[in-house]
Amino acid sequence: MTSKDRILARIRRALPEPERPSGAEPVGDVPRDYLHVHGDRTPAESADLLAAHLSEYRAKVHRTDGAGLPALLARLLAARGARTVLVPPALPAHWLAAADAALVHDRAGSTPYELDAVDSVVTGCALAVAETGTIVLDGSPDQGRRRITLIPDHHVCVVRVPDQLVDSVPQALARLDPTRPLTWISGPSATSDIELDRVEGVHGPRTLEVVLLDAQ
Numbered sequence: 001m002t003s004k005d006r007i008l009a010r011i012r013r014a015l016p017e018p019e020r021p022s023g024a025e026p027v028g029d030v031p032r033d034y035l036h037v038h039g040d041r042t043p044a045e046s047a048d049l050l051a052a053h054l055s056e057y058r059a060k061v062h063r064t065d066g067a068g069l070p071a072l073l074a075r076l077l078a079a080r081g082a083r084t085v086l087v088p089p090a091l092p093a094h095w096l097a098a099a100d101a102a103l104v105h106d107r108a109g110s111t112p113y114e115l116d117a118v119d120s121v122v123t124g125c126a127l128a129v130a131e132t133g134t135i136v137l138d139g140s141p142d143q144g145r146r147r148i149t150l151i152p153d154h155h156v157c158v159v160r161v162p163d164q165l166v167d168s169v170p171q172a173l174a175r176l177d178p179t180r181p182l183t184w185i186s187g188p189s190a191t192s193d194i195e196l197d198r199v200e201g202v203h204g205p206r207t208l209e210v211v212l213l214d215a216q
Contacts, residue, residue, distance in 0.1 A: 025182060036170040038131060043162035046130040047212055053133025055185025059208040069213055073122060073156065074098035076209055080154050083120035088144030095158070096122060106144040115151040120207075122156045123149060127164045127184075128210075129172050133187070135159065136172060137208065138180040146183050156206040157185075160215040 001009075041049065064072045077085055077099050085101045096103065104118050124142035128135050135157055137143045149155050160164065166172050176182060188207060195214045 004090075021156070035168075037165075037168045038121070040165060041130070041207050043165070046165055046167055047161050049167075050130040050159075051132060051210075051212065052127055054135075054187065054208075054210050055110075058134055059133075059210050061212065063212045063214070065214040069095055069211070070098040070159070070213060074100065076211075077101050077120055077122075078157055080207075082154065084118045086115065086118045086121040086148050086152055088123055088142055088148070090106070090141030091103050091122060091124065092142070104150045106148050108145075112147070113150060113153055118152045118154060120154040121148050121152040122158070123166055124158050124160075127165060127172055127175060128159045128165055129169055130165060132169060134169075134172075135178065135185040137183040138176065138183065139183075146181055148190065149185075150204045153205055154207045154209070156211065158211045158213050161212045163215050179191045 035199065051063075054061050062072060062076070073095055082101050083101060084104050085096065086104045086106060087096065089105050101119070113191060121144075123137065123144060124140070126136045126138040126143070137146070137149060137157075139146060143149070149157075168173065185204075
């Protein structure tokens with residue numbers, strides 16, 4: 001049997017019963033005996049691991065509590081020189097209460113050129129994965145449409161810790177809704193050419209800042 005035959009046989013077995021060719025065996029249960037987490041951690045240790053991995057990916061990591069969040073976001077936007085900031089429809093209003101920037105609301109009719117003209121975007125997230133340093137967005141109202149986090153050059157993402165923090169990808173998948181538009185982010189957008197020269201900002205924001213918000 002050739003490699004092509006084996007691939008086609010697996011496809012036939014994986015098809016739903018009404019579509020499966022005559023004589024094809026069902027694929028059966030997929031084994032899930034892999035590790036679901038690599039080590040035991042306290043919430044504080046998981047937050048430290050997430051911060052370390054995000055920093056390795058050249059994201060900027062900040063920590064604060066609820067009382068300090070508005071001032072921190074105002075400081076990050078001012079340091080960036082942001083005069084306009086894009087906000088999802090359900091971003092908590094007090095988050096940007098101290099910011100000296102015009103708020104641009106996420107609208108279905110916004111063109112890519114209009115979004116590109118915005119200086120920064122501030123969002124929440126669905127959750128974050130400590131072991132991989134990954135932020136996951138699912139298009140919920142505090143995150144907005146996927147495009148608002150891909151076109152502006154500066155993205156500030158707030159992660160509520162420990163509520164939105166998991167240790168591993170299997171734990172994340174168990175909590176996420178697979179029918180939603182999931183975006184997995186590990187650091188700012190980056191690519192490399194054949195000589196491994198890194199270029200940031202090609203397929204998304206050049207600068208990613210992650211705020212770990214102590215929600216306890």
